[in-house]
Amino acid sequence: MKSAVETLNPTRVRLTVEVPFEELKDSLDAAYQKINQQVTVKGFRKGKIPARVIDQRFGRGAVLEEAVNDALPKFYTEAVNEAELTPLGQPEVDITELKDGETLNFTAEVDIRPTLEIPDYSGIEVEVDAIEVSDEDVEKSVEQLRERFASTSPVERAAEDGDVVTIDLEAKVDGDVLEDGVASGVSYTIGSGELLDGIDEAVKGLSAGEEATFTSELKGGSAAGREAEVTVKVTQVAARELPELDDDFAQLASEFDTLDELKADSTKRLANMKQYDQATQAQERVLDKLLELVEVPVPEKLLEDEVNTRKHNLEHHQLGQMGLTLDKYLEIQGKTAEEFDTETREAAVKGIKTQFVLDELVKKENLGVNQEELTEHLMRRAASSGMSPDQFAQAVVEGGQVPLLVGEVARGKALAVVVEAATVKDTNGEIVDLDDEDEETEETTEATESADEKTEG
Incomplete structure (x- = not known):
C-alpha cells in the first residue's frame, strides 16, 4: 500500500x-x-x-x-x-x-489536530481580587444562619412580606382545571419567588380563609409555558420570628459557646471561600493569557459539532429539567438569539483551543497521570454527578470514558504548571501564593470535557 x-x-x-x-x-x-x-x-x-x-x-x-x-x-x-x-x-x-x-x-x-508552538509562558502576569472579609460580609453570613433557625407562629391578620402562608392552588387553562394544576396545603414564604410570578401580589393582604385569582405563566407540568388563571386560597398566615443574636443562638446554631466565636469562625470560613475563589480566578485568567500567546487554528467541522452539542445539552437537558424553553430562557437572560449564538460559539472556540493548548503542554512537559490522581478526580466527578463513586466508575468504564478522565486530569496538571510559573498579584499589589494550584479548576474542566469526545482519536 x-x-x-x-x-x-x-x-x-x-x-x-x-x-x-x-x-x-x-x-x-x-x-x-x-x-x-x-x-x-x-x-x-x-x-x-x-x-x-x-x-x-x-x-x-x-x-x-x-x-x-x-x-x-x-x-x-x-x-x-x-x-x-x-x-x-x-x-x-x-x-x-x-x-x-x-x-x-x-x-x-x-x-x-493542528501543530502548535507553545512559547515561553513564564512571563505571564495576572491580577486577582484581594482576600478581604468585611464586617458586612460576616454580618450577612450570620444573618443567613439566623434565617435558617427562624420559627413561625400563626397570626390573626392579613399576610405581609416575609410571612409564611399555607395555601391551596388551582390552575385553569382555557377555562379547564389542569389535572396536575391542583395543590393543597402548600407552604410559601412571601417574597421568596419560589412559586409563580404574581403570587406575592395576590396573597399579600389576604387573611386566612380569603382567596384571590391572578394570571401567570406556568413554569412546569403538563401546561408549562402557557398562561393560566390561578386561584390561590390562604388557609393560614404565620409570622416568622428570628432568634436573638446572642450566645444562646451561637450554641443553638453551631458548636461554639459564644457569638464572638461564631463570628470568628464565619470570618475564617469566608476567607477560605475567597481564597478558593481567588485561586480559581487566577487559573482562569492565566488560561486566558496563555491562549492569547498561542496561535490555535480551529477545525470548522469540529467547531460546528461543539456548538450544536452545547446548544442541545442546554435546551434538552439543563433547561428541560427546569421546565424552560430556550426562548423563555433567553427572555429571562435578556438576550437575543443572535447574542446567544455568538456567546455559544465563543465558548466553544475557547473550549477547543483550551484542550489543544493544554494537551500540547502535557506532551511538552511530559506530564503523566497516576492512579491516585485519577481516583481523586473520579471521586470529585462522581460527587458533582450525584452518583456514588462505584456507580460513576462503572459507568465510566462501561462507556469507555477512562481516557477522557485521564485527559482532564492531565490538562489540569498542565494548567497548574503554567499558573506556578506565572506572576499572580492581588488588587493591593501583593504577590499571591496559591497553595492549591495543582487542582484543576472547574472552569478548565468544563471548557475541555465537552470537546473531548470529538477530539479523541
Whole structure:
C-alpha cells in the first residue's frame, strides 16, 4: 500500500492511498463468505456456493463493494498511522479508482489536530481580587444562619412580606382545571419567588380563609409555558420570628459557646471561600493569557459539532429539567438569539483551543497521570454527578470514558504548571501564593470535557 498526505489547511489534510489488489484478498474472502450465509442457490448447500456461481448470480460488483467497504477502514488507519496524524472525527472518503484484479485507489479528507508552538509562558502576569472579609460580609453570613433557625407562629391578620402562608392552588387553562394544576396545603414564604410570578401580589393582604385569582405563566407540568388563571386560597398566615443574636443562638446554631466565636469562625470560613475563589480566578485568567500567546487554528467541522452539542445539552437537558424553553430562557437572560449564538460559539472556540493548548503542554512537559490522581478526580466527578463513586466508575468504564478522565486530569496538571510559573498579584499589589494550584479548576474542566469526545482519536 502506498499513501501520500496533502495539507489542505492547518487543520485538514487529504490522504491519497493506492492499494494493490492482492491486499484485498482477505476482504474478498470475507465478502464471499458473508454472501454465502445470506443467499441460497438451488443445487448448493448453504454456505458452500462457489465464488464463480456467486459472481454469475449476484454480480462481481456486489462482492467488490462488500470487500471494499470491509477493507477501507483498515487501509485508512494504516495510512493515518504511517503519516503520524491525529485525526478529528470521521473522514470523507472518495474511491477514485477500482479496477478488478489490479488496484484500489481512494482519497480521505479529515480534520487533524493542528501543530502548535507553545512559547515561553513564564512571563505571564495576572491580577486577582484581594482576600478581604468585611464586617458586612460576616454580618450577612450570620444573618443567613439566623434565617435558617427562624420559627413561625400563626397570626390573626392579613399576610405581609416575609410571612409564611399555607395555601391551596388551582390552575385553569382555557377555562379547564389542569389535572396536575391542583395543590393543597402548600407552604410559601412571601417574597421568596419560589412559586409563580404574581403570587406575592395576590396573597399579600389576604387573611386566612380569603382567596384571590391572578394570571401567570406556568413554569412546569403538563401546561408549562402557557398562561393560566390561578386561584390561590390562604388557609393560614404565620409570622416568622428570628432568634436573638446572642450566645444562646451561637450554641443553638453551631458548636461554639459564644457569638464572638461564631463570628470568628464565619470570618475564617469566608476567607477560605475567597481564597478558593481567588485561586480559581487566577487559573482562569492565566488560561486566558496563555491562549492569547498561542496561535490555535480551529477545525470548522469540529467547531460546528461543539456548538450544536452545547446548544442541545442546554435546551434538552439543563433547561428541560427546569421546565424552560430556550426562548423563555433567553427572555429571562435578556438576550437575543443572535447574542446567544455568538456567546455559544465563543465558548466553544475557547473550549477547543483550551484542550489543544493544554494537551500540547502535557506532551511538552511530559506530564503523566497516576492512579491516585485519577481516583481523586473520579471521586470529585462522581460527587458533582450525584452518583456514588462505584456507580460513576462503572459507568465510566462501561462507556469507555477512562481516557477522557485521564485527559482532564492531565490538562489540569498542565494548567497548574503554567499558573506556578506565572506572576499572580492581588488588587493591593501583593504577590499571591496559591497553595492549591495543582487542582484543576472547574472552569478548565468544563471548557475541555465537552470537546473531548470529538477530539479523541
